[in-house]
Amino acid sequence: MLSPTGGTPRTPTRVLVVDDEPQIVRALVINLKARKYEVDAAADGRSALDLAASRHPDVVVLDLGLPDMDGVEVIRGLRGWTRVPILVLSARHSSDEKVEALDAGADDYVTKPFGMDELLARLRAAVRRAEPTGGGEDDVTVETDAFTVDLVAKKVHRAGRDVRLTPTEWHLLEVLVRNTGRLVSQKQLLQEVWGPSYGTETNYLRVYMAQLRRKLEADPSHPRHFVTEPGMGYRFEK
Amino acid sequence: MLSPTGGTPRTPTRVLVVDDEPQIVRALVINLKARKYEVDAAADGRSALDLAASRHPDVVVLDLGLPDMDGVEVIRGLRGWTRVPILVLSARHSSDEKVEALDAGADDYVTKPFGMDELLARLRAAVRRAEPTGGGEDDVTVETDAFTVDLVAKKVHRAGRDVRLTPTEWHLLEVLVRNTGRLVSQKQLLQEVWGPSYGTETNYLRVYMAQLRRKLEADPSHPRHFVTEPGMGYRFEK
DNA sequence: CCGACGCGTCAGGGTTGCGTCAAGGACGTC
DNA sequence: GACGTCCTTGACGCAACCCTGACGCGTCGG
Numbered sequence: 001m002l003s004p005t006g007g008t009p010r011t012p013t014r015v016l017v018v019d020d021e022p023q024i025v026r027a028l029v030i031n032l033k034a035r036k037y038e039v040d041a042a043a044d045g046r047s048a049l050d051l052a053a054s055r056h057p058d059v060v061v062l063d064l065g066l067p068d069m070d071g072v073e074v075i076r077g078l079r080g081w082t083r084v085p086i087l088v089l090s091a092r093h094s095s096d097e098k099v100e101a102l103d104a105g106a107d108d109y110v111t112k113p114f115g116m117d118e119l120l121a122r123l124r125a126a127v128r129r130a131e132p133t134g135g136g137e138d139d140v141t142v143e144t145d146a147f148t149v150d151l152v153a154k155k156v157h158r159a160g161r162d163v164r165l166t167p168t169e170w171h172l173l174e175v176l177v178r179n180t181g182r183l184v185s186q187k188q189l190l191q192e193v194w195g196p197s198y199g200t201e202t203n204y205l206r207v208y209m210a211q212l213r214r215k216l217e218a219d220p221s222h223p224r225h226f227v228t229e230p231g232m233g234y235r236f237e238k
Numbered sequence: 239m240l241s242p243t244g245g246t247p248r249t250p251t252r253v254l255v256v257d258d259e260p261q262i263v264r265a266l267v268i269n270l271k272a273r274k275y276e277v278d279a280a281a282d283g284r285s286a287l288d289l290a291a292s293r294h295p296d297v298v299v300l301d302l303g304l305p306d307m308d309g310v311e312v313i314r315g316l317r318g319w320t321r322v323p324i325l326v327l328s329a330r331h332s333s334d335e336k337v338e339a340l341d342a343g344a345d346d347y348v349t350k351p352f353g354m355d356e357l358l359a360r361l362r363a364a365v366r367r368a369e370p371t372g373g374g375e376d377d378v379t380v381e382t383d384a385f386t387v388d389l390v391a392k393k394v395h396r397a398g399r400d401v402r403l404t405p406t407e408w409h410l411l412e413v414l415v416r417n418t419g420r421l422v423s424q425k426q427l428l429q430e431v432w433g434p435s436y437g438t439e440t441n442y443l444r445v446y447m448a449q450l451r452r453k454l455e456a457d458p459s460h461p462r463h464f465v466t467e468p469g470m471g472y473r474f475e476k
Numbered sequence: 477c478c479g480a481c482g483c484g485t486c487a488g489g490g491t492t493g494c495g496t497c498a499a500g501g502a503c504g505t506c
Numbered sequence: 507g508a509c510g511t512c513c514t515t516g517a518c519g520c521a522a523c524c525c526t527g528a529c530g531c532g533t534c535g536g
Contacts (some may be wrong), residue, residue, distance in 0.1 A: 466495090
């Protein structure tokens with residue numbers, strides 16, 4: 001798994017690393033960059049808070065032993081305005097320290113020396129958790145002049161009314177809309193909607209493309225949004 | 239701080255404890271109840287999944303060494319239909335075990351023997367994190383022209399009278415209302431209401447949707463609020 | 477000029493999925 | 507121990523959907 005999010009390649013995950021020991025920072029930065037994270041680094045609390053404000057990281061890895069201020073203060077400073085996941089790194093094993101940091105708003109607490117694999121796994125967990133609220137929009141809608149497609153609610157709106165689509169029609173529309181502007185080959189469409197063994201049943205496509213156009217296009221016989229590329233495939237255009 | 243949420247006293251936080259060692263379960267239950275948590279306990283994976291489905295805990299404390307199934311399988315079973323925070327307890331310190339559990343969807347990993355204070359702090363952190371999606375809804379009541387649903391009071395009002403709903407009816411209504419306007423797939427409904435292993439028993443849905451419509455729709459045979467999307471699922475519309 | 481090919485359109489038939497009803501059984505209450 | 511409520515399960519009719527084949531049209535190449 002190369003992409004840190006594990007899913008479809010989106011905008012890279014941004015990590016803010018805060019530690020005053022250069023060798024730790026270096027190790028973290030190297031490992032994170034190798035896994036396609038975008039990394040900022042700070043060596044003290046002041047610059048950590050500044051960087052967090054200016055760069056809006058998706059997750060913060062924070063060492064508690066900083067030269068200029070108490071690590072817990074950094075947590076509070078962050079929690080004053082953001083819910084970004086905070087993963088605390090600390091050499092102190094005492095239970096009180098952990099409780100204090102966690103109750104101040106940290107999301108996780110790892111003691112030094114730490115295993116890089118474990119740290120990365122905890123980091124993935126923290127990012128994954130924050131994904132729906134932090135990064136993903138709720139309403140993924142695509143609009144054209146004729147109709148509106150809401151991919152989350154699975155709704156199509158047209159001329160003030162909801163359009164009823166059958167499961168197959170919707171599935172086909174979904175694949176096309178997720179590739180707005182791009183050509184999608186017949187084979188790809190067939191295999192995504194009907195299954196891997198249906199790569200050549202092009203007549204299915206003809207029938208269902210016609211139904212989509214009849215339900216959605218202003219002039220179904222002269223489609224403007226569901227474009228045929230003869231011999232190749234279909235394309236959805238806004 | 240007595241209240242586990244630390245903030246305004248709301249409905250108590252429900253914890254599901256999963257462990258096959260009675261003394262651990264006892265220690266956890268005592269400590270959690272003393273802090274005003276509501277606690278369910280399971281000794282194996284099967285009953286853990288069932289309890290999670292029926293009781294909808296706000297957080298799960300899960301021991302990986304269970305008699306009937308691999309702990310990671312329990313995590314996957316839960317993640318198939320819920321994002322409830324999972325705090326893993328384990329006697330195994332190996333890095334691989336941790337990574338596997340975390341990547342399967344666990345939120346935190348604590349090795350035995352553990353400090354109770356630390357565990358409780360990690361539990362608070364997990365619950366706090368999940369709060370916005372789990373508990374902080376703005377719309378507590380949803381109104382239609384025919385009836386009113388109060389999600390907090392768990393009451394349905396219609397034509398000046400309270401409507402009696404069975405637990406299952408209410409549960410189903412709740413899932414639909416929380417997704418007002420959005421299509422909810424049959425599988426998701428079944429797994430949320432009946433449990434992870436009921437993803438294909440579509441006849442349950444048919445029976446209970448009919449009952450909901452009979453009790454709430456003005457004209458049950460022509461539903462306006464509980465819409466069927468054939469082959470896909472159901473949708474609640476204001 | 478003619479045939480081949482790809483695409484759009486239409487209509488019929490098999491199959492699936494949904495709504496409805498009713499009966500059996502588990503559970504808790506009195 | 508009797509009663510009532512609720513959940514489960516099966517059967518049946520009906521509507522909707524998916525597949526299939528046939529036909530017409532346009533384009534391209536021989």
